[in-house]
Amino acid sequence: MMRLGADAGTAEDLAHETLFAVWRSAALYRAEKGSAASWIFAIARNLRIDRLRREVPWQQLPQELFEEASGETLPDAALAEKERHARVHTALSGLPPEQHEVVVLAYLEGLSHGAIAQRLGLPLGTVKSRMRIAYQKIRAALEDLR
Amino acid sequence: MSITHHLDDATLMSFAAGALPAALAAVAAAHVTMCARCRSDVMALEGVGAALLTALPGARIERAEPEFAPGLSPSQQRGEASAAPMQSPAPLARLLPLGLDAVRWRRLGLGLWHHRLPLKGNGALGLLRVAPGRIVPEHGHGGAELTLVLRGSFHDATGRYRTGDVADLDDSIEHEPVADPGPDCVCLFASETPARFRGLIARLMQPWHGL
Numbered sequence: 001m002m003r004l005g006a007d008a009g010t011a012e013d014l015a016h017e018t019l020f021a022v023w024r025s026a027a028l029y030r031a032e033k034g035s036a037a038s039w040i041f042a043i044a045r046n047l048r049i050d051r052l053r054r055e056v057p058w059q060q061l062p063q064e065l066f067e068e069a070s071g072e073t074l075p076d077a078a079l080a081e082k083e084r085h086a087r088v089h090t091a092l093s094g095l096p097p098e099q100h101e102v103v104v105l106a107y108l109e110g111l112s113h114g115a116i117a118q119r120l121g122l123p124l125g126t127v128k129s130r131m132r133i134a135y136q137k138i139r140a141a142l143e144d145l146r
Numbered sequence: 147m148s149i150t151h152h153l154d155d156a157t158l159m160s161f162a163a164g165a166l167p168a169a170l171a172a173v174a175a176a177h178v179t180m181c182a183r184c185r186s187d188v189m190a191l192e193g194v195g196a197a198l199l200t201a202l203p204g205a206r207i208e209r210a211e212p213e214f215a216p217g218l219s220p221s222q223q224r225g226e227a228s229a230a231p232m233q234s235p236a237p238l239a240r241l242l243p244l245g246l247d248a249v250r251w252r253r254l255g256l257g258l259w260h261h262r263l264p265l266k267g268n269g270a271l272g273l274l275r276v277a278p279g280r281i282v283p284e285h286g287h288g289g290a291e292l293t294l295v296l297r298g299s300f301h302d303a304t305g306r307y308r309t310g311d312v313a314d315l316d317d318s319i320e321h322e323p324v325a326d327p328g329p330d331c332v333c334l335f336a337s338e339t340p341a342r343f344r345g346l347i348a349r350l351m352q353p354w355h356g357l
Contacts, residue, residue: 035193035196037193037196037197037199037200038189038192038193038195038196040196040199041192041195041196041199042192042195044199045163045164045195046164048164049164053168053267053268054266054267055168055171055266055267055268056168056172056240056266056267057164058168058171058172058174058175058237059161059162059164059171059175059188060175060179060236060237084190084193085193085196085197085200088190088193088194088196088197089197089201092194092197092198092201103159103163103194103198104198106159106160106163106165107163107164107165107194107195107198108198108202110163110164110165111165112160112165112166112167112338113156113160113165113290114289114290114338115165127156128154128156129156131155131156131159131160132154132155132156132159134159135155135156135158135159135191135194136155138190138191138194139187139190142190
């Protein structure tokens with residue numbers, strides 16, 4: 001949470017709150033509908049938006065997105081999730097540093113395209129195109145799992 | 147609903163990361179609920195967040211996985227678990243609880259109406275209604291903007307935008323969108339900065355010709 005822009009005390013509060021939110025809504029979590037890690041990430045992300053930015057977290061949790069989808073169920077979901085997770089890891093660590101950097105700044109520090117551009121002293125277009133290429137690589141790594 | 151205009155990959159990643167400015171995030175969220183393809187992208191991109199989190203020093207998320215078996219606690223077995231803190235109605239319903247038909251439009255003239263939506267956070271958010279044949283105003287260039295069609299359609303050099311389509315265009319693209327025949331075209335519009343949004347409204351109030 002400190003990576004997400006909070007001071008130590010707030011970070012600890014948020015970490016506790018995330019754990020509490022995870023615990024409280026654990027009954028809503030369904031393993032066959034997505035990975036626990038993604039779900040926890042989404043809870044932490046939404047809490048950060050709510051508490052640190054004092055904004056409405058418009059992003060829904062993965063479960064809610066699933067629930068609104070056409071009700072499709074994934075076979076061998078747990079196995080597929082493990083494979084997916086491993087592939088994302090590999091794709092991420094294979095990114096060139098300049099692409100990895102913009103991804104980390106967005107996810108772990110919550111910086112917008114504009115804020116990343118400012119932080120790195122880069123044109124906005126460069127930040128966006130690095131991010132695009134990074135995602136295209138990750139998407140390619142997941143292609144046959146979709 | 148067949149959607150042909152989607153969110154840019156960089157927008158999708160920023161959205162999934164929770165880094166998109168609030169106004170843009172609201173429009174992105176509304177599009178994602180309408181678009182299976184972008185929904186699937188967001189889920190993949192949340193996996194990126196998960197991978198980055200588990201790669202942080204001390205992360206132990208994987209170990210927690212077996213804990214999420216059904217029937218974790220007696221209260222949950224009895225179905226007493228409260229709603230997750232972030233659970234909420236779908237973004238569009240949250241933005242327009244009474245629906246599109248209950249919107250109180252502010253008439254701008256020249257076949258254009260506007261309705262500002264309250265927003266907590268950065269940027270500006272509103273609805274724009276454009277009569278058939280009228281030009282959907284150019285919002286200027288510089289800051290990020292997203293336009294999602296909620297009803298009707300418009301077209302420009304980049305194609306036709308129907309319900310569910312989102313215009314997430316590069317600043318460098320010159321275009322002059324025109325609303326198609328049929329019902330008034332209603333769009334959800336977000337701008338990264340309020341100043342730019344005010345600029346848009348000011349511009350709408352000016353006479354069209356000779357701009």
